[in-house]
Amino acid sequence: MKIAVASGKGGTGKTTIATNLAVSLSRSGHNVRYLDCDAEEPNGHIFLKPDITESEDVTVGVPEVDQEACSGCGRCGELCQYGAITCVKGKVLLFEQLCHSCGGCMAICPEGAISEKQRKIGAAESGHSNGMYFAHGLLDTGAIQTPALIKHVKRGIVEDEKNILDVPPGTSCPVIEAIRDADYVLLATEPTPFGLNDLVLAVEMVRRLRIPFGVAINRCDIGDEEVLRYCREEDIKVLIQIPNDRKIAETYSRGEMIVDALPEYEKKFLQLYDKIKNMVKTDEK
Amino acid sequence: MKELVVISGKGGTGKTSIAAAFASLAPKAVIADCDVDAADLHLVLGPAIKEESDFSGGREAAVIPDRCTACGKCAEMCRFDAITLDGPANEGVGKTYAVDPISCEGCRVCVEFCPADAISFEPAINGKWFVSDTRFGPMVHARLGIAEENSGKLVTLIRKKAKELAEKESKDMLLCDGSPGTGCPVIASIVGADLVLIVTEPTLSGRHDLERVARLTANFGIKTLICINKADINPEVSDMIESEARENGLKVVGRIPYDEAFTKAQIMKATLTEYTSGAIAENIKTMWREIIYELG
Numbered sequence: 001m002k003i004a005v006a007s008g009k010g011g012t013g014k015t016t017i018a019t020n021l022a023v024s025l026s027r028s029g030h031n032v033r034y035l036d037c038d039a040e041e042p043n044g045h046i047f048l049k050p051d052i053t054e055s056e057d058v059t060v061g062v063p064e065v066d067q068e069a070c071s072g073c074g075r076c077g078e079l080c081q082y083g084a085i086t087c088v089k090g091k092v093l094l095f096e097q098l099c100h101s102c103g104g105c106m107a108i109c110p111e112g113a114i115s116e117k118q119r120k121i122g123a124a125e126s127g128h129s130n131g132m133y134f135a136h137g138l139l140d141t142g143a144i145q146t147p148a149l150i151k152h153v154k155r156g157i158v159e160d161e162k163n164i165l166d167v168p169p170g171t172s173c174p175v176i177e178a179i180r181d182a183d184y185v186l187l188a189t190e191p192t193p194f195g196l197n198d199l200v201l202a203v204e205m206v207r208r209l210r211i212p213f214g215v216a217i218n219r220c221d222i223g224d225e226e227v228l229r230y231c232r233e234e235d236i237k238v239l240i241q242i243p244n245d246r247k248i249a250e251t252y253s254r255g256e257m258i259v260d261a262l263p264e265y266e267k268k269f270l271q272l273y274d275k276i277k278n279m280v281k282t283d284e285k
Numbered sequence: 286m287k288e289l290v291v292i293s294g295k296g297g298t299g300k301t302s303i304a305a306a307f308a309s310l311a312p313k314a315v316i317a318d319c320d321v322d323a324a325d326l327h328l329v330l331g332p333a334i335k336e337e338s339d340f341s342g343g344r345e346a347a348v349i350p351d352r353c354t355a356c357g358k359c360a361e362m363c364r365f366d367a368i369t370l371d372g373p374a375n376e377g378v379g380k381t382y383a384v385d386p387i388s389c390e391g392c393r394v395c396v397e398f399c400p401a402d403a404i405s406f407e408p409a410i411n412g413k414w415f416v417s418d419t420r421f422g423p424m425v426h427a428r429l430g431i432a433e434e435n436s437g438k439l440v441t442l443i444r445k446k447a448k449e450l451a452e453k454e455s456k457d458m459l460l461c462d463g464s465p466g467t468g469c470p471v472i473a474s475i476v477g478a479d480l481v482l483i484v485t486e487p488t489l490s491g492r493h494d495l496e497r498v499a500r501l502t503a504n505f506g507i508k509t510l511i512c513i514n515k516a517d518i519n520p521e522v523s524d525m526i527e528s529e530a531r532e533n534g535l536k537v538v539g540r541i542p543y544d545e546a547f548t549k550a551q552i553m554k555a556t557l558t559e560y561t562s563g564a565i566a567e568n569i570k571t572m573w574r575e576i577i578y579e580l581g
Binding site: 007008009010011012017040041043046078079081082094100101102103104107108141142143144168169170172173174176190192193194197198201204205208209220221223224248249252253254268 | 486494
């Protein structure tokens, strides 16, 4: 089972929900794997305080040109759609950071003068937090190939266990990479105009990917009724509502778990899981 | 003309509410919403769209089923696993190859290597961008299509158009609302800007994300200021952020207390300074004066 916790708008409680759901499941005896796919700004480790036992550099393939073998024909630059390789006056210039690793230049070079070398974009770390598997990705400063790093983190998924994926905010390529092939997407939002606007975008995204989904409303009493109205009209299930409690905000600010500060929440997160499990089952039928 | 970009690292820190308040305080600015993944600024500024254009960030491969011989070269060459034997039958084969537009990164490799010349490569429409009027002046904004690539390119386009507009209308400032994170849309929104304001919050997550995004602005050599929003949620972490900022030569120009006005103003489609003239508005105005001073 793979549950992805995502959101259009940032700061709506994705990490809070993902970590507390993971810990609640783990404490009730499930084999849980928490995978933080928000590689640009990972925060799960702040709450789960894992023992990191493995760290691996994540690299992507970029071209390396043997200038002696190069005939300066320029076909590599003509093919490259990203401006990562160009040929000026018979000399090949590389802009590695723009490369998407499509492999086109190496395949097209008639002289076989282009080989592939590895360029580091970040690191994938993994370990354990109270018996639960933990993994996250850390994108290097200035690196842009977030999806490649997310792909690496997702190697930690074990199908038979409960995999909780903490997804970056938004609806663009890193998000798609994180949620693709998830069994269920839980969309965190808040009941405000910004929250609703970004929820609508996120709903369009998961519908396009045809993944079953539901909504979690965080700080459910701070704004208006429009998110609830939208969910009702669109026949979208609201699976959990978390009130705006100063105690929760302070707990979060200190990097602590809600289920520790307010133990009654453990039951709520287990109920959330049961609802998701039932929806995934219905969908399979 | 000076360019100020408001970013946050972590989402939900109040970046857009603060950028909107700045818009109402900057009489001679062009406003640009560079948070193209989750654009929200328009909800408060209510832009009246004057011009609308398609955004094409690249091209997209598509198999022409009638020509496909199902040789499989395209799928073999594609590094994005975007091509599968899922297309309709034609006269020669029972199944043809097809490109999944969500996975396709527009690299053109399949087009180049297809022996049957069966793959088209047309410009993809990845979104729309707009030039609008708001009650605080002109605004350039966009909507990126769902699951689309090229958000960085769209951000670059918006900033370019906003700059052109500012020059044409003799404005002295470009005010950009950036996106969360540290990846390509953020990089595209800060490169070459005069000043970045990072809006953070006093949580360990906010502090951690601030550290990462401040490293990014330092990497690009951009002058950076910090605003701590909801500062009273955890005064200790606020102090920690402030002293760490000082150590790194970054100035904290605002400590804004938690205020329901952030949500209430949003619901009224008003900026914070329009919604209230209370302490929170004064706080923001003081911060704004400091930013103007730092902008030079």
